[in-house]
Amino acid sequence: MKKWTYRFMIELTNHRFLSLSIKKFAQSKISKPFIKSYAKVYQINQEEMQQELHTFSTLHDLFTRKLKTDVRKIGNEKDAVISPVDGVIEDCGEITTQKELVVKGKSYSMSEMVGNEENVEKYIGGTFIILYLSPRHYHRIHSPVTGEIVNEFSLGTKSYPVNRLGLKYGKSPLSKNYRMISEIVHDKGSLFLVKVGAMYINSIEKTTQSNFLKKGEEVAYFSFGSTVVLLFEKDTFILKNDLQTPTDVRMGEVLGYLKDKKCL
16 A cells, blocks of 8 residues: 555656756755755765855755865775765665566566666676665766776656655666666676666766766766666676675775676
8 A cells, every 4th residue: 555655646746847847946046045954954064065055056056066076085996896976775686587686675677777688688697786865965976987888878757766765665766767877898897887867857967978987987967866776797796795785885985896707
């Protein structure tokens, strides 16, 4: 009953007009008086921000804020894969032989998520990591590895919630929401960086035009809280032994390590 009630309420409110209205409000100067209370409610760390709170003109500017140089240390150990965002690791595991990710007890089709059956085979038996960004988090996205974007595209239209309730009761938000997908080739194989739009606000903006990425380099930002899914090719990645779920993580922290296929 909870699941269907939740889905019904979301469908009532998740429409284009309301989405555009919220987006327009957040990007307008009318939203400026709400900045201080928003920062207080969500306990935003103002010490890390590149700008002082009073200098932001809109809520959107606060959502997409930049951080001071060097407040995030990039894990530079050999073959280290870093978190591309500040967020919460909600789940991680193995991509099944049925080409599915099992997140919070719910199965997601990898083929549907990335929209390309041809590229899925080499990811079977690989690893997935789900990273959720709440409204309080820093919303800019960085490259988890050094590599080259060989394929990039967008899928989906509407965006449903991707928080814990959304993952538990929603209608497959990770594989149906609007999402921008980048396939990155690194020196050990390949991975998918899936940027999933959040409820109401679909906007995912690219901030680099280069296909060659350095680990830690900024690649895009969300206009609101959202989720990033990392999908690693089979036999190319191993999670850190002490990685727990759910747990908070900051951009630059090590999630695991790339591995040579021939060494496994």
